[in-house]
Amino acid sequence: MTTTADPTTLEFGKARTRKEDARLITGRTKFTDAINLHGMLHLHVVRSPLAHATITGVDKTAAEASPGVIGVYTAADLGVEGVGLPCAWPITPDMKSPQRPLLAHTTVHFAGEGVAVVLARSAAEARDAADLVEVDYEPLEPVLNMEDALKEGATLVHPDLGTNENATWVFDSGAAGTGSSIDEAISAAEADADSIVLKRRFIQQRLIPAFMEPRACVVDPTGEQITVWAATQVPHILRTMTTVTLGVPESKLRVIAPDVGGGFGGKIGVLPEEMLCVALAQKTGKPIKWNETRSESLLAAHHGRDQIQDITITAKRDGTVTGLDVHLLADMGAYLGLVGPGVPILGAFMFNSIYKFPALKFTCTNVFTTKTLTDAYRGAGRPEATFAIERIMDELAVELGIEPMELRKKNWITHEEFPFTTVVGLTYDSGNYEQATAQAMEAFDYAGLRREQEERRASGDKVQLGIGISTFTEMCGLAPSRVLGSLSYGAGGWEAASIRMLATGKVEVITGASAHGQGHETAFSQIVADQLGVPFEDVEVLHGDTQISPKGLDTYGSRSLVVGGIAIVKAAEKVVAKAKKIAAHLLEASEDDIEFSGGTFTVKGTDKGKAIQEIAFAAFMAHDYPEDMEPNLDADAVYDPENFSYPHGTHLAAVEIDTETGRVNLRKYVCVDDIGTVVNPLIVEGQVHGGLAQGIAQALFEEANYDDQGTLVNGTFVDYTLPSAADLPSFDTSTVSTPATSNPLGVKGVGEAGTIASTPAIVNSVIDALRHLGVTNVEMPCTSQRVWRAIQEAKGNTTQETPIDTHSPGAGLGSIDPNNPQGEVQ
Amino acid sequence: MIPSKFDYVKPASVAEAVQALADGGDDAKILAGGQSLIPVLRLRLAAPSVIIDLGGIAELRGIREDGDHIAIGAMTSYHDIVRDDLVKQHVALLGQATETVADNQVRHRGTLGGSLAHADPAGDLGAPALALDAQMVIAGASGTRTVGAAEFFVDYFTTAIGDGEILTEIRFPKYTGWGSHYEKFNRTAQAWSMCAVAAAIKVDGGTISEARVGLTNMGTTPIRATGVEQALVGQPATADAVRAAAERATEGTAAPSDADAAADYREHLAKVLTGRAVLAAAG
Numbered sequence A: 001m002t003t004t005a006d007p008t009t010l011e012f013g014k015a016r017t018r019k020e021d022a023r024l025i026t027g028r029t030k031f032t033d034a035i036n037l038h039g040m041l042h043l044h045v046v047r048s049p050l051a052h053a054t055i056t057g058v059d060k061t062a063a064e065a066s067p068g069v070i071g072v073y074t075a076a077d078l079g080v081e082g083v084g085l086p087c088a089w090p091i092t093p094d095m096k097s098p099q100r101p102l103l104a105h106t107t108v109h110f111a112g113e114g115v116a117v118v119l120a121r122s123a124a125e126a127r128d129a130a131d132l133v134e135v136d137y138e139p140l141e142p143v144l145n146m147e148d149a150l151k152e153g154a155t156l157v158h159p160d161l162g163t164n165e166n167a168t169w170v171f172d173s174g175a176a177g178t179g180s181s182i183d184e185a186i187s188a189a190e191a192d193a194d195s196i197v198l199k200r201r202f203i204q205q206r207l208i209p210a211f212m213e214p215r216a217c218v219v220d221p222t223g224e225q226i227t228v229w230a231a232t233q234v235p236h237i238l239r240t241m242t243t244v245t246l247g248v249p250e251s252k253l254r255v256i257a258p259d260v261g262g263g264f265g266g267k268i269g270v271l272p273e274e275m276l277c278v279a280l281a282q283k284t285g286k287p288i289k290w291n292e293t294r295s296e297s298l299l300a301a302h303h304g305r306d307q308i309q310d311i312t313i314t315a316k317r318d319g320t321v322t323g324l325d326v327h328l329l330a331d332m333g334a335y336l337g338l339v340g341p342g343v344p345i346l347g348a349f350m351f352n353s354i355y356k357f358p359a360l361k362f363t364c365t366n367v368f369t370t371k372t373l374t375d376a377y378r379g380a381g382r383p384e385a386t387f388a389i390e391r392i393m394d395e396l397a398v399e400l401g402i403e404p405m406e407l408r409k410k411n412w413i414t415h416e417e418f419p420f421t422t423v424v425g426l427t428y429d430s431g432n433y434e435q436a437t438a439q440a441m442e443a444f445d446y447a448g449l450r451r452e453q454e455e456r457r458a459s460g461d462k463v464q465l466g467i468g469i470s471t472f473t474e475m476c477g478l479a480p481s482r483v484l485g486s487l488s489y490g491a492g493g494w495e496a497a498s499i500r501m502l503a504t505g506k507v508e509v510i511t512g513a514s515a516h517g518q519g520h521e522t523a524f525s526q527i528v529a530d531q532l533g534v535p536f537e538d539v540e541v542l543h544g545d546t547q548i549s550p551k552g553l554d555t556y557g558s559r560s561l562v563v564g565g566i567a568i569v570k571a572a573e574k575v576v577a578k579a580k581k582i583a584a585h586l587l588e589a590s591e592d593d594i595e596f597s598g599g600t601f602t603v604k605g606t607d608k609g610k611a612i613q614e615i616a617f618a619a620f621m622a623h624d625y626p627e628d629m630e631p632n633l634d635a636d637a638v639y640d641p642e643n644f645s646y647p648h649g650t651h652l653a654a655v656e657i658d659t660e661t662g663r664v665n666l667r668k669y670v671c672v673d674d675i676g677t678v679v680n681p682l683i684v685e686g687q688v689h690g691g692l693a694q695g696i697a698q699a700l701f702e703e704a705n706y707d708d709q710g711t712l713v714n715g716t717f718v719d720y721t722l723p724s725a726a727d728l729p730s731f732d733t734s735t736v737s738t739p740a741t742s743n744p745l746g747v748k749g750v751g752e753a754g755t756i757a758s759t760p761a762i763v764n765s766v767i768d769a770l771r772h773l774g775v776t777n778v779e780m781p782c783t784s785q786r787v788w789r790a791i792q793e794a795k796g797n798t799t800q801e802t803p804i805d806t807h808s809p810g811a812g813l814g815s816i817d818p819n820n821p822q823g824e825v826q
Numbered sequence B: 001m002i003p004s005k006f007d008y009v010k011p012a013s014v015a016e017a018v019q020a021l022a023d024g025g026d027d028a029k030i031l032a033g034g035q036s037l038i039p040v041l042r043l044r045l046a047a048p049s050v051i052i053d054l055g056g057i058a059e060l061r062g063i064r065e066d067g068d069h070i071a072i073g074a075m076t077s078y079h080d081i082v083r084d085d086l087v088k089q090h091v092a093l094l095g096q097a098t099e100t101v102a103d104n105q106v107r108h109r110g111t112l113g114g115s116l117a118h119a120d121p122a123g124d125l126g127a128p129a130l131a132l133d134a135q136m137v138i139a140g141a142s143g144t145r146t147v148g149a150a151e152f153f154v155d156y157f158t159t160a161i162g163d164g165e166i167l168t169e170i171r172f173p174k175y176t177g178w179g180s181h182y183e184k185f186n187r188t189a190q191a192w193s194m195c196a197v198a199a200a201i202k203v204d205g206g207t208i209s210e211a212r213v214g215l216t217n218m219g220t221t222p223i224r225a226t227g228v229e230q231a232l233v234g235q236p237a238t239a240d241a242v243r244a245a246a247e248r249a250t251e252g253t254a255a256p257s258d259a260d261a262a263a264d265y266r267e268h269l270a271k272v273l274t275g276r277a278v279l280a281a282a283g
């Protein structure tokens, strides 16, 4: 017998530091922009400064004469006017789908849309020449406001569609038979003195995903396969979609996502720039690189959120909710992203959240505007839903005079009631809201903070305290393929894995879920180490290259562990089954008498055994193996989950508000998340921290602002205010575990939980701090100015907000002189 | 991001730098710490043909005592100013304001001269320089001249530094024994000031005997809150008296409106922050 792993030292649950970090944080790895090929040319996009305009002329002469320039191309020059980028989610049969061109050819539909491209020998030469391309525009009326866009006679973004409405999608629990009718619930509540009907409007502002590595690609056409390196979350989808878009046979494409610096949903698209690089690489026969600037990224990469939410809730005076009616307007921007129209629909099933509502109706109208398109952003549809429900539960609590946590308890699914089929027909497999809530309230000192709040109110302290609650659940782990099919989604939701046992006993694991910062290599290695009983260090996780991992559906929707991880387990089980046969053969025992534990196959009741590494070597040598099998331990698996994953948790926030200035200071944040069994607590903590920062940023800091001409006015990190660690407190995060029953590991998704849960906790706390002053709402982000104005208004002081006459102060841009917006400095 | 093409020279003395400026003509640009100029170049808001890097001129760096003044070389970094004992002792307000600028990386590269020459009204060093009556020493082809802070700031990004001239030194009178405070209000922890107040106060026996107050981002240049200063002198250093004086903070201002703060909110902030700055300065 050779070495075996000690079963007492399971990898599962170990807080390992991530094995990928050394190469990532030392700069040793190669991101896409660091890939340089011999003879490579550089692409720069000439972008429209106007939101809506007719292109009346493109003069390329000066640019073409600029040093190093190979060519300047419009869509017509490339013959790609007919090529449209894909939208894979036709949410209704009559959905209006305008074709998104690779480059605008007659009309530009949003500021930042490409009009032409420059190809040059260096990136600097391409950039210089782009300034020399003269595009003449005839301005058209921008379409910016969703409600106005739907009115009769509104300017149309795409006149040929005859409307700015993309689609209206409805779910009605009464009609679906999953619950009762909302119309009846509303009429009953209206007729009943012991019930109330409460309506609120919430605004989900537009956000920008703001990943750390801007988007980039390199296309090399010199081999038999065209190789595409891309800073993408979805190398497999990108390959298939490149075929769909450009007609290059899939077998002639190899897509590589090298290390990718973040995505948050912002890198699930199929980009015009990627397709242009492929087209130009084919045309020139040369490798081509495209890399965007931060400002291009903020301007032209897809945005997220941007909804108007009209919510009606009905309840009995004792707090029992009887129905929820949801009306959304969702801004698609100028075109449809890959899954853009479906993003708000992902929220449809989450408005009832953890509650036992009997009736729910969801109506969402998607609207075209002349803004950057929207698509998935961390949480995709579920943060919006969670915000609306957790905000209106607070409003209802105030209206009914019930303590907000008590109101939630009155309506939530109790732990004995799982599995629970909700009003929208989803079956939550497991959960324990009582446990997570009790633990969070204790860590938070809920009672103590409420006392302090009372004291501050009583003494009229100029710093007021607010407490905000968010008890959330979400559906993630996208997704059961059949469910996706029933939603007309253009793909399945399975994931693929392979395990290769090398001759020397080392293990290669291949996954179709390619990470872009999450730590898959570490977590997956831990899983395989336990499954096969091999040392963690002996496992290598390979991904992100269609030549190495030919099959996969990539990383988004908190699916990597709960779908991709389970596929790996399934493959490992097959490896063990094959190895067992060989072990039985070599040990001259019956297969039924072989036990596998800690990496060793033993004959029951004897000390005879063989390590899995020995079996791997035996299979490689193939001198002696059973007649009825191939000499091979390797295995593939494709796992298609039967259900979504439903993590949940209780998040509590305490804010202090300086009522003189309106500044919101987040003092304390406690969350207890139930994400089932935990593979690596350190990675979980990292995911929760990052998620919280992004969710809190929506509540307090971030918003993509457009002016009345449809220009993004905060297109740099100076004025698109991302928070840093200095703006956030030390989070108190912990987990409880009610294992999922829907998968063999008992795991649930965690990648989006923090973002989904935190936003309403913060806004609820801001309003809670001010409610006694008469404030009933503050729009997001709750900036100091907005809070101050809300306080003034509540006091009856009208404040006069003067129109913006300068950009925000900032590095380089500084306080730009309105008379000299180009800001030529002295 | 890629700036337009430019030539680069790195003179070893002020005289060489002045010569290089003259040779470079209209299009020449001085590079100090680069924390404003480099972003401007990369965003192509400016496209100079030649960059004159002052980084090689040793005489422009350093802090020294010069009689009743503290003299600071234009190329002295924020980092050095924040840590300097002479600054702490005699012009504490400058150190306090400097400490609020951005983050460590920026403070290691950014310079006092660069900040004042750049003259962004949201910059944090104009208000203390103005409040403390700093003297700017400017070198040109015809020699050296000295301009008071009140005349130095002319408009948005515009100072008294003429074509072909270089800011070489900033001289501060000593405010030994004064109390001071820089009260900065910004959107995120490391962002620029939406509004900020620089206050230096001399208190004798509980009464304010002298007051210097400067405002950041309340107009096209840093602004001296003379109304507040006058109202403070002779008053007790109490919350009520200080708040009453702070009501005059908006006199002579022309608050801009941007996405973070419209003029009325800025004006309100100026008053609140003035009260806080003066009270903190008075200890």
Ligand SMILES: Cc1cc2nc3c(=O)[nH]c(=O)nc-3n(C[C@H](O)[C@H](O)[C@H](O)COP(=O)(O)OP(=O)(O)OC[C@H]3O[C@@H](n4cnc5c(N)ncnc54)[C@H](O)[C@@H]3O)c2cc1C
Binding pocket: A811, A812, A825, A826, B029, B030, B031, B032, B033, B034, B035, B036, B037, B038, B054, B074, B075, B100, B101, B102, B103, B106, B109, B110, B111, B112, B113, B114, B115, B117, B118, B120, B122, B123, B124, B125, B161, B165, B166, B167, B168, B190, B191, B192, B193
């Ligand atoms: C991320 C970031 C955050 C920032 N936050 C803040 C902040 O919160 N508060 C704040 O006040 N500032 C902030 N800044 C700006 C910073 O203070 C700059 O350093 C300063 O504005 C310019 O100083 P510099 O030495 O870097 O000058 P440079 O950028 O090199 O030059 C600035 C301008 O001044 C001219 N110039 C420089 N030196 C001289 C001289 N000796 N004589 C004549 N002309 C000269 C240059 O030609 C140029 O036009 C920030 C900068 C960054 C990058």
